[in-house]
Amino acid sequence: MLNDCRNCLFKTKATSMLGESSLDQLSLNHLELKLKKGDSIIKQGTYSTNVIFLRTGLAKIHIAGPYNEQIVKMVNAPSYLGLPTTFGSKINQYSVTAVSDAEVCFIDLEVFLKIIDENKEFTHELIQEFCKNEVESFRRCANRTQKLIRGNMADAILEFSDNIFKSDTFVLPLSQAELANLVDTSRESISRILNEFEGDGIIKMTGKQIEILNKKSLLLISQNG
Amino acid sequence: MLNDCRNCLFKTKATSMLGESSLDQLSLNHLELKLKKGDSIIKQGTYSTNVIFLRTGLAKIHIAGPYNEQIVKMVNAPSYLGLPTTFGSKINQYSVTAVSDAEVCFIDLEVFLKIIDENKEFTHELIQEFCKNEVESFRRCANRTQKLIRGNMADAILEFSDNIFKSDTFVLPLSQAELANLVDTSRESISRILNEFEGDGIIKMTGKQIEILNKKSLLLISQNG
DNA sequence: TATGCAATGTGATGCATATCACAAAATAAT
DNA sequence: ATTATTTTGTGATATGCATCACATTGCATA
Numbered sequence: 001m002l003n004d005c006r007n008c009l010f011k012t013k014a015t016s017m018l019g020e021s022s023l024d025q026l027s028l029n030h031l032e033l034k035l036k037k038g039d040s041i042i043k044q045g046t047y048s049t050n051v052i053f054l055r056t057g058l059a060k061i062h063i064a065g066p067y068n069e070q071i072v073k074m075v076n077a078p079s080y081l082g083l084p085t086t087f088g089s090k091i092n093q094y095s096v097t098a099v100s101d102a103e104v105c106f107i108d109l110e111v112f113l114k115i116i117d118e119n120k121e122f123t124h125e126l127i128q129e130f131c132k133n134e135v136e137s138f139r140r141c142a143n144r145t146q147k148l149i150r151g152n153m154a155d156a157i158l159e160f161s162d163n164i165f166k167s168d169t170f171v172l173p174l175s176q177a178e179l180a181n182l183v184d185t186s187r188e189s190i191s192r193i194l195n196e197f198e199g200d201g202i203i204k205m206t207g208k209q210i211e212i213l214n215k216k217s218l219l220l221i222s223q224n225g
Numbered sequence: 226m227l228n229d230c231r232n233c234l235f236k237t238k239a240t241s242m243l244g245e246s247s248l249d250q251l252s253l254n255h256l257e258l259k260l261k262k263g264d265s266i267i268k269q270g271t272y273s274t275n276v277i278f279l280r281t282g283l284a285k286i287h288i289a290g291p292y293n294e295q296i297v298k299m300v301n302a303p304s305y306l307g308l309p310t311t312f313g314s315k316i317n318q319y320s321v322t323a324v325s326d327a328e329v330c331f332i333d334l335e336v337f338l339k340i341i342d343e344n345k346e347f348t349h350e351l352i353q354e355f356c357k358n359e360v361e362s363f364r365r366c367a368n369r370t371q372k373l374i375r376g377n378m379a380d381a382i383l384e385f386s387d388n389i390f391k392s393d394t395f396v397l398p399l400s401q402a403e404l405a406n407l408v409d410t411s412r413e414s415i416s417r418i419l420n421e422f423e424g425d426g427i428i429k430m431t432g433k434q435i436e437i438l439n440k441k442s443l444l445l446i447s448q449n450g
Numbered sequence: 451t452a453t454g455c456a457a458t459g460t461g462a463t464g465c466a467t468a469t470c471a472c473a474a475a476a477t478a479a480t
Numbered sequence: 481a482t483t484a485t486t487t488t489g490t491g492a493t494a495t496g497c498a499t500c501a502c503a504t505t506g507c508a509t510a
Contacts, residue, residue, distance in 0.1 A: 065367030066376075066448070072363050088356035094363060116352075120342050127341070130355040131313035137359065138297050138319060141366035142290030145409045148466070151291070176488065184370045186468055191489055207476090223291070373496075400457065411498055416459055432506090 005030070010055045010078040014125035022115050022122075029111040035102045037173075042082045042096040048089075050106040052081040057102025058164065058173055062181065063094040071174075071182040073140070076164050077102070083130075099173040144184050148225035152183045153193050154218045157203065161212055168212040230255070235280045235303040239350035247340050247347075254336040260327045262398075267307045267321040273314075275331040277306040282327020283389065283398055287406065288319040296399075296407040298365070301389055302327070308355075324398040369409050373450035377408045378418050379443045382428065386437055393437040 005015075005026040018026075030053075035041065041052060044064055054077045061072045061081075072094065075081065085092045086109060116123050144152060156179065160170055174182065176190040183190065197203045202218060204211040212218065230240075230251040243251075255278075260266065266277060269289055279302045286297045286306075297319065300306065310317045311334060341348050369377060381404065385395055399407065401415045408415065422428045427443060429436040437443065 061363075063363050063367055065371040067371045070367045070370070072366070084356040084359040086356075087353055088360050093360040113349075116348070117345050123341070123348060124338075127352065127355070128312055130352070130359065131309040131311075134309040134355065134359055134362065135313050135318040137362045137366065138286075138288050141297070141362065141369065142288055142295045144366065145295070145370055146290040146292045175486090177486095187488080188469080188490080189467065195489075402457075412458085413460080413499080414497065416457095420459075 008055070012053075012078050012080065012125075014080075014122050014129065015053075015078075017121035017125055018115065018119055022119055025111055025115065026107060029108050031106040033104050033106065035098045035104060037098060037100050039098045039102075040095065041098055041102075041104060042085065042092050042094070044092050044095040046092055048082060048086045048092045049109055051083060051086055051109055051112045052096070053105040053107060054079050054081050055103040055105055057098055057104075058100040059096050059102065060099050060174070060178070060182075061094055061096050069181050070184065071178065072137070074099075074159070074164055074182075080129075083126075099178075147222075149183060149185045149189055150193055150196075151222050151225045152185070153179075153190070153197075154221040156183050157197075157210065157212065158215075158218055158222060160210075161215075168215070170210060172208045172210055233280070237278075237303050237305065237350075239305075239347050239354065240278075240303075242346035242350055243340065243344055247344055250336055250340065251332060254333050256331040258329050258331065260323045260329060262323060262325050264323045264327075265320065266323055266327075266329060267310065267317050267319070269317050269320040271317055273307060273311045273317045274334055276308060276311055276334055276337045277321070278330040278332060279304050279306050280328040280330055282323055282329075283325040284321050284327065285324050285399070285403070285407075286319055286321050294406050295409065296403065297362070299324075299384070299389055299407075305354075308351075324403075372447075374408060374410045374414055375418055375421075376447050376450045377410070378404075378415070378422075379446040381408050382422075382435065382437065383440075383443055383447060385435075386440075393440070395435060397433040397435055 005023045006020060032055075035057070041054075041059060042048065054075060056077045058074065058076045059081065060074055062069050063072055064070075075096075081096050081104070082092070085094055116126065143155065147155070160172070161168055164170075172179070176194070177187045179190045180187045194203075194205065198205050200217070202212070202214045202221075204213055230248045231245060257280075260282070266279075266284060267273065279300060281302045283299065283301045284306065285299055287294050288297055289295075300321075306321050306329070307317070310319055341351065368380065372380070385397070386393055389395070397404070401419070402412045404415045405412045419428075419430065423430050425442070427437070427439045427446075429438055
């Protein structure tokens, strides 16, 4: 059985808490889908009836601000997507878009709720997840608003390196316009700062590939602007 | 019995889902405290072992940013405080401070967890709460970073009027320096903008009392800067 | 009532960065 | 291969706002 959640290799910490019966429930009530880079996973303003599990790939969560789109965070697999927007309200309050090829599973909300009711450990993990996210979003916001753009750009590069790709060399999954949305600045500033970093020997760029040459400098810039 | 949670008049939506046995558990395991304006409720960096219930009063959640303190949100009773910071990590990731006289109950984390395990409805409400908060914090952050200060200041006044005090006339519970932390600007700008609003006949200030004279203008400023 | 400290008002200056306006390059579509 | 379209680079200009530097007012404590 292709859809067997029991044998799925991509489980979140919460999902690994589930017993076999819950996993079978999931198996029987989910829809697997392969997505291409750029495909929309959740669209702000539309109705939401499913929790989505990002099995593989990388996605961006973004929200329409008063003037620009803002990328709230990058999420890589495995992870649940859209819990806040699905539980909190009937219509999606933000968008999620694949920034790489990805595989997702659509899980019916009712099934998900049932699993919550029947698995304390799962629920604990989930709540813990929510809590971490909320605190994280507070911190992120404080940084965004208070740091200069150079600092935020350094943070973004470090985040890609440390949390997303776990390597000093990686291919930027976003265009400069998208980076601007992530860092809260203009496309032009991203271009300038990236060149600046390269000129200072902090990074090396080959097309969209970035190699971090001097992580210490990045950390300093992150701290001091 | 003074501490009887059964008869407590200040219940959140989640708490009102609890059965009598859970409420009695709460009664036996909480500590009530009266606080004065300015008193610290949760302090960033210290250990957290309690969930806190804000029974009456108004509090600010604030976090140390890279340069300034940032007020993340205002919370009025009844509401739980510090769930994210208590569940997510052993040490508090943000601070909470009373901005009016207040009453709080300290609830042992273990007891709170037990209540979660035993009350599905309570847990659902709680999760719903988390979800709404997360989405709200995304939106707030997008506004903060994208709007001009006039717009953010208008938002703050509208928030006080609509959500906190539910009146067009209210006494500002924050100093201008604190308002600056809430709106992400400098103390001086707050002063200037407040005078500007008064000069334009949008608000009337008598000491720290604000009367909104022209809500439509505020909404326009909120939208267009 | 006097004295001190905290909270506010207000001008002058400087700077980070958005915006505009293109040119150039890279990708995608035909 | 040739357009068409999207991405990127780069200068010039404008502006919102922080910062500094005080003056002033309000409030608390002796």
